Amino acid sequence: MKSRRDNIVIGIDTSCYTTSIAAISLNKDIILSEKIMLKVDKDAKGLRQSDGVFQHVSNLGKLSENITGKLKDYNIVGVCASEKPRPIEGSYMPVFTVGLNAGKLLSATHNCPFFETTHQENHIKSSLLGKNLLNKNRFLAVHMSGGTTEIVLANKNDSKGYDLEIIGGTKDVSFGQLIDRLGLKLSYDFPSGKYIDKNALECNEKIENGLKTSVKEGYMNLSGIENQLNKIIEEDKNIDKSYLSKLLMDAIVRCMVKSLSYLCKKYETYEVVFAGGVSASKYISKNLTQKLKKYNVKAYFTEPHLATDNAVGCAIIGIENLNLGE
Known part of the structure; x- marks a missing residue:
């Protein structure tokens, strides 16, 4: 053996x-x-x-x-x-x-x-x-990918697995779809996450008025964000790609902060594990981690390959x- x-x-x-x-x-x-x-x-x-x-x-x-x-x-x-x-x-x-x-x-x-x-x-x-979560038996998990944006409450069960209850997320398109649709408009290959993320990180222009977001009780409507981006592109064909990318990533972070601050308080658990391709974004992980600290929420992002x-x-x-x- x-x-x-x-x-x-x-x-x-x-x-x-x-x-x-x-x-x-x-x-x-x-x-x-x-x-x-x-x-x-x-x-x-x-x-x-x-x-x-x-x-x-x-x-x-x-x-x-x-x-x-x-x-x-x-x-x-x-x-x-x-x-x-x-x-x-x-x-x-x-x-x-x-x-x-x-x-x-x-x-x-x-x-x-x-x-x-x-x-x-x-x-x-x-x-x-x-x-090393403080409580691996109960936490929030966020799955952000090309087809999914869901927030689930994970409770450990007797079979060593987790019972997953959907408690938040998007009601229309996913974060991944938003990113890829913008990438397509900017002539990037599919999937476009790495290009949009790089742009957002390199953009030094400060966002004075971010995109409007729609978040209620942990659930988000994202189609309005896409419509705003399309309008900006139509009105200014020469707008900087990096700034557009940063606008989108900033809106994603603000949506998640609104959702998670509400849900963590409601379910009295303040640890959040992030999974899915969108969570590999360095811009999102850095800014979301910082902003959630204000609500005493601990964010756990893994290595990009995981x-x-x-x-x-x-x-x-x-x-x-x-x-x-x-």
């Missing part, structure tokens, strides 16, 4: 825009975390599910070739894959079936247990890695399920 360090669990996540595989030792050391972004045509606003499924199948083949040599000295004792976007009834996207079935096949060939989780739980678990789509959280959930079985 190999040591806990040599026994590993494989995590697989096939989301809307990334194919991810991770291997974690039973000591929760990251052995590898590999990913391939799905290809989106220039000027396209997104990717059809059917195209995503096709690319995931191809990418899993490429990843398997890359990781075979890296894992030859390890023993796979479990596999865990994301089966759907969220841990709620009715949540479904075809792209996740690729990783789900690949995980089942891998577990069968290695004669080891297979576990299912969700994309959102995967994100939260990877974001918690190495974080904030964006990955399968590390899936592998961790697999390990915890193995330990529960023991």
Whole structure:
């Protein structure tokens, strides 16, 4: 029998825009975390599910070739894959079936247990890695990505997982969609987050009058922000791209501050974990952390490679399920 360090669990996540595989030792050391972004045509606003499924199948083949040599000295004792976007009834996207079935096949060939989780739980678990919350049994988690902007109350349950209750978020478009739509207007490639973030960080112009935001009891309406940006662009074709980017990122931060300050007080929990690709923004993490301190709210942002789509959280959930079985 190999040591806990040599026994590993494989995590697989096939989301809307990334194919991810991770291997974690039973000591929760990251052995590898590999990913391939799905290809989106220039000027396209997104990717059809059917195209995503096709690319995931191809990418899993490429990843398997890359990781075979890296894992030859390890023993796979479990596999865990994301089966759907969220841990709620009715949540479904075809792209996740690729990783789900690949995980089942891998577990069968290695004669080891297979576990299912969700994309959102995967994100939260990877974001918690190495974080020392004062209360890991109850906290708020924010999932900000291209398709999702949700604020959930996480309560630990008896199975070592979390019961996730949606208590806030957006009622229309997501933060990721806002960022990508602005990026498209500014002729950036999709996804546009890294370009908008870089612009906002480099902009030294002070925002005198920020964009108007609509936030009520933890829920946000973001379409008004997009309309304001479009109007500004129409009225001034030569407006600085960096300033436009900063205007948007500033509005996102202010929306989150209004939502979280209200929800933390309402639910009497003052720790917030951030997950999802948008949370990898250096502008957002820096400014949001500072502004939330005024409300005695502690913000936990993870490393960018764990904030964006990955399968590390899936592998961790697999390990915890193995330990529960023991």
